[in-house]
Amino acid sequence: MFSIPSIRVAIVGAGPGGFFAAGELFKQLGDGVRVDVIDQLPVPYGLVRYGVAPDHPRTRRVIRQFEAFARAQNFSFLGNVAVGRDVTVEELRSLYDAVILATGAEKSRDPEIPGTQLPGFHHAIDMVRWYNGHPDYRDYAADFSCERAVVIGNGNVALDIARMLIRNPEELRSTDIAKHALEALAESRIREIHILGRRGPAQNRFTAPVLSELASLPGVSCVAHSDELVLNEESRREMQDAHEIGRKRALDVLQSFAMNGGEAGQKRVVFRFLLSPLDVTGPDRVTGVRCRRNRLEGEPRHQRAVPTPARETLDCGMVVSCIGYRGEPVPGLPFDHARGVLPHRQGRVLQGSEVIKGVYATGWIKQGGHGLIGHLKPDAVETVRSVMEDLNASTGERKTRSSEVGDLSEILLHRGKRVISYAEWKTIDEAEIRRGVQSGKIRENYTSWEELLSAAGA
Ligand SMILES: Cc1cc2nc3c(=O)[nH]c(=O)nc-3n(C[C@H](O)[C@H](O)[C@H](O)COP(=O)(O)OP(=O)(O)OC[C@H]3O[C@@H](n4cnc5c(N)ncnc54)[C@H](O)[C@@H]3O)c2cc1C
Structure with missing residues (x-):
């Protein structure tokens, strides 16, 4: 353990990265550090609360670990505080020995095709926030009156969306799904979902258990076209690579869907490969997706989707794009717009090739918008190692500063900002659980800013 007393660290973002x-x-550092975790929302846990699907309650259990950290004497949560709006990074740098940005990757990647402005087209991040009760999405309009939807993307978020749209809403009744979403899904007429991948089945980003879960839903058949499941030589070689065991397992599940037309009377999820959307057809609302057929080209593990002249149109009334996430710039800091991340070296944020002293990144804003929650732990270890090395190298300088600086909560109070503390968040949490018990659910989240702030006692 390092012997550096009373170090002050601000972490921006109360998701898993933070x-x-x-x-x-x-x-x-044990008691030698004071950690303030700041979030723009009045509630912590980022995508664990507002991304993970309601029918995956076990994934949300990671919150228990976070609660254990939050119980430490030297931990504070400052909710309802947006960095860049309520306080600047520069101010944080003057108040803390280190500032760690963990702001996630909150923006959906755009498929950049015509027709995405049409009613009936959705970005996954909007839909998941809506069904998880995010306060900015209470009035989000999703129309489930069509029978067929198309989901673009070959990762687990595409499977989450498909599962939420196709499963019997009765099975969601005891989860923490937002009340408004449960009511809307109960009226849904969707019976068929097509999941599109631009490359082949061997290049999928699904995980086998989440695929199998979809296939085992009562009343739902998973289907794939046999000809689209045929692997080229390069893909066969990819699948022999021991590093690709995860994708191989998912491929095995996909191949078990081959030749399966689905049982009569069942809802269907159809997996399609080597198809890229060209445009979403309208004119007044979504009527379909025009696709081009691709072939694969390149060496194993570097195969690209190359267009062919073949075209196909899938009629549908809803399209959900699940092609990934990108971070947003943090005011006052450089940004890698191509990758949607903060430029960094081992977590130290860079201006060009120079390190910005005392500013670090972790989580999706550091590594990009992909990967599971558990992967963020080693990522945080790397960033904290850089923080420790830099603090150790500047101990004398830091001691003088820390005796002179003010307190962020007091500064925000002077600005008239309503800051939500961890104790106030726990008041919200307990009230949400109580509301859930009354309606036979795990919890019933508050879904507006007014409700959240008033539940906190504001
Ligand atoms: C739809 C979806 C489903 C997922 N399901 C799973 C799953 O089942 N299992 C799994 O392991 N992983 C899942 N993941 C991945 C997992 O959610 C991410 O790996 C993880 O949440 C990323 O953590 P993070 O802390 O970097 O970002 P986030 O969780 O996004 O947290 C970032 C936090 O920063 C805050 N913030 C942003 N900007 C500011 C600002 N300017 N000022 C103050 N605060 C700010 C945000 O409000 C947010 O709370 C899923 C992801 C998505 C998108």
């Missing part, structure tokens, strides 16, 4: 960094700081 909490893993807090936990690692406590592990390294």
